[in-house]
Amino acid sequence: MPTAPYLPVAGPRGLPLLGNLPAFGRDPLAFLERLRDDFGDVVTWSLGPMRIISLSHPEHIAQLLEADERCYKTSDTGWGFRQLLGDGVARSNGADWRRKRALVQPAVRPRQVRAYATTMVDSAVALTDRWQDGSRIDVLREMSLLTQRIVVRTLFGNDVGDQARALGDAMAVAGREIGAELRGIGLFLPPWARTPARRRLLHAVAALDTEIDRLIRARQAAQGVAGEGSDLLSRLLTARDEEGRPLTPRGVRDEAVTLWFAGHETTSSALTWSWYLLSASPCARERLTAELDRVLVGRPPTIDDYEQLTWTQQIVKEALRLYPPGWMVPPRVARDGAVLGGRPVPAGTMVWCSPWVTHRDPRWFPDPTAFRPERWDTDPLHALPQHAWFPFGGGTRSCLGARFALVEATLAIAALAQRFHIDVDPGEVTPSAGLQLQPATPLRATLRALPADRPGVLRV
Known part of the structure; x- marks a missing residue:
């Protein structure tokens, strides 16, 4: 039985034509938190001409994300997002979405993720081989290089040489421009408008398409000689779908880019925030070192160690709670018959929910801004309301790559922390809500090599 009342309340008054766009664009995270704190769990507001309902209570979020697809469709989130992801599974609806999900899902099932674990660890160890004691690093850049190497090896089957950097640079530009569009007037410009930002995005997507097309043709040629490969x-x-139909070449491109984005950008952001939080939490870091000493005893982690690395997993969970890379779940648009809390939702209404807002609600997480991996010591998911923690969305449209991302982040932290402490420069870091949640300014850190005579230090 529902327990949370569904009582929509009008939010802050907006400006003519623009609505609440200026306030949202200045600081989306603060704006959404203000809706929860000042107005309640169900708030109506406007983003330009769009009427929006924002939900922050887990019960309402669960109803939304688990609703029948006939009641809601995934919103078309801006022109830039369409250019990057095309018509892949993340942007599809109805029968088209079901077909594409069925085609893509086998590539990221637990058995396949298990097969990729060695690549994840080997890539992390190779990164530490390049690091030196006392060196200064940009944490996000280093984590991006790591996850980029992992995703190109698991997605494309090899390091793809210089093309990996070209792919990464193009994706970074696309992410930056799409994030800016989502917070500004560009969200409402007609498709034919070509602003400088849109031209930069189109140039980045063209570079991305050139490399992806080359890789697809190379893989097709290799399959003709050697048969099916093991990469994504x-x-x-x-x-093939149930009728024996393959993805079209454009369809392969769209799904490859979607998997690249999910496996690279999301995990690099999660790792960056994990090091930031660990650096400011000596006790948590010491407990991590002790777990690695006990479980790994100086050898690299493997997929068989994953379940034993409980504290490492809790660090990842807590980082995803405090700084969810996907700070907003793709909005849903109500169809005829949509209902929340037993009350109808007008067709055409856009419904939002934000992990950032719900994850930092003191009703579910006492002292919500504190980094406390021990919150997860006794599997609190049994005590927490469903969808109080939902960094990968939920329901049938939850992120296909969630298992991949959790295993990747856990094993990467284990392999890196066996050899180095990453001491992030002291000070408060402001998150920037773009396409992903990342530090607004570079996160600088000093590498500190663990003593070579420690029993748990990775032997290479």
């Missing part, structure tokens, strides 16, 4: 791209190329 090979699996996309050989996938």
Whole structure:
């Protein structure tokens, strides 16, 4: 039985034509928190011409994310997002979405993620081989290089050489421009408008398409000689639906870019925030070192160690709670018959929910801004309301790559922390809510090598 009352309340008064866009654009995170704190769990507001309902209570969020697809469709989140992801599974609806999800899902099932674990660890160890004691690093850049190497090896089957950097640079530009569009007037410009920001985005997407097309053709040629490969791209190329139909070449491109984005950008952000939080929490870091000493005893982690690395997993969970890379779940648009809390939702209404807002609600997480991995010591998911923690969305449209991301982040932290402490420069860091939640300014850190005579230090 529902326990949370569904009582929509009008939010802050907006400006003519623009609505609440200026306040939202200045600081989306603060604006959404203000809706919860000053107005309640169900708040109506406007983003330009769009009428929006924001939900912050887990019960309402669960109803939204688990609703029948006939009641809600995924919103078309801006022109820039369409250019990057095309018509991939993340942007599809109805029968088209079901077909594409069925084609893509086998590539990221637990058995396949298990097969990729060695690549994840090898890439992390290779990164520490390049690091030196006392060196200064940009944490996000280093984590991006790591997850980029992992995703190109698991997605494309090899390091793809210089093309990996070209892909990464193009994706970074696209993410930056799409994030800016989502917070500004560009969200409402017609498709034909070509602002400088849109031209930069189109240039980045064109570079991305050139490399992806080359890799697809190379993989198709290799399959003709050696048969099916084990990488994600090979699996996309050989996938068939129930009627025996493959993905189109454009469809393969769209799903490859979606998997690249999910496996690279999301995890690099999660790792960056994990090091930031650990650096400011000596006790948590010492407990991490002790767990690695006990479980790994100086050898690299493997997938078989994953379940034993409980504290490492809790660090990842807590970082995802405090700084969810996907700070907003793709909005849903109500269809005829949509209901929340037993009350109808007008067709065409856009419904939002934000992990950032709900994850930092003191009703579910006491002292919500504190980094406390021990929150997860006794599997509090049994005590927490469903969807009080939802960094990967929820329901049938939850992120396909969630298992991949959790395993990748856990094993990467284990492999890196066996050899180095990452001492982030002291000071408060402001998150920037773009396409992903990342530090607004570079996160600088000093590398501190662990003593070589420690029993748990990774032997290479």
